[in-house]
Amino acid sequence: MSYSEFFLGEVPDLSGVVAEQSHGLLFATVSGAHLYGFPSRDSDVDLRGVHVLPLAEVLGLRHGPETKERMWVRDGVEIDLVTHDVQKFCRLLTRPNGYVLEQLLSPLVVHTTDAHRKLADLAAGCLTSRHGHHYRGFAATQWRLFEKTAEIKPLLYTFRALLTGVHLLRTGEVNAHLPTLLEKLDGPNYLPGLIEAKILGEHRALAGVPGRPAPERLEADVAHWQEQLRQAREISDLPVEPPAFDEVHDFVVSTRLA
Incomplete structure (x- = not known):
């Protein structure tokens, strides 16, 4: 699916952003x-990807940036x-880090390469039951932010993290x-x-929404999905360690040398 279908209003020329980067992007x-x-x-656009440092910026005295950030x-x-440089990204990929998995497998693709597709094929071998920790921690952080701000955004992020984690642990997807x-998990109907x-x-308060759920309903639903996540981790068929670790290691080496 084209990334442009997910935007509201005018779509920026994101392909031009890729061409401007000083290091080539895998995706x-x-x-x-x-x-x-x-x-x-009024949401900003979170563009994520992988760059490849040349050998001279890895082996020499002047090491290139493992992470590059820019807002404009x-x-x-x-x-x-x-x-992230390919080595750092793949290091995160072989740890229970849901962010990089979601970035790698995002259907909203702005730029892709054969290496991107190859790494995406390895993603299934990087899924572990320990990803439940990632989503539990992210949801807890967002819930605390919601309790502080009472904004809709962190509340949606809380449920997004919990449901993503439950679905991942149950299905491997x-x-x-x-x-x-x-729809898949019959989540809260509000x-x-x-x-x-x-x-x-972007920062709209829950208090201004007609028919909003009561605080006790929110607390009960968050607790319910936290428990669903805990149970899903306990019975998950996913391995504890990523079976594709060696293949990802070889991918980093071959990509760097290329």
């Missing part, structure tokens, strides 16, 4: 709220670009799109309305 995909299925009209406005849209997860409400503003 660039859209992450964040657009990937999760609840962007606001392009065609009226704020772009948040973060790329990486799916970060909250509307789809709500969340589609909150997704619609968030379109009007």
